[in-house]
Amino acid sequence: MTRAVRHAAEKSLEAPHVPFEEFSVKELDYLVRQLEKAKPAGATVEVSAMEDSHHSPCLQEMQAIVVQSVGPEGQPVETYFMYQYCPACKLAVRVL
Numbered sequence: 001m002t003r004a005v006r007h008a009a010e011k012s013l014e015a016p017h018v019p020f021e022e023f024s025v026k027e028l029d030y031l032v033r034q035l036e037k038a039k040p041a042g043a044t045v046e047v048s049a050m051e052d053s054h055h056s057p058c059l060q061e062m063q064a065i066v067v068q069s070v071g072p073e074g075q076p077v078e079t080y081f082m083y084q085y086c087p088a089c090k091l092a093v094r095v096l
């Protein structure tokens, strides 16, 4: 996973959740669909396993959901939102 993360410049862009506040998500697909609707035109929603990050209450591996725009070769250009999701607890948190 890329470490090159920076904040979106456009203040008008709103993620559907408050940062750093956990909320329950029954299905990861549901959150992905929400983000598909909220993302800027041309951005992608990517889900990947976070091998080095575990949810502290249950120690399960978390998943990262990243909303970003990518360049013509698939390289990340701008990261808009980032979420972490614990499939065991069915909790998600917006981290960016």
Ligand SMILES: [Zn+2]
Binding pocket: 055, 056, 057, 058, 059, 060, 086, 087, 088, 089, 090
């Ligand atoms: Zn958990």
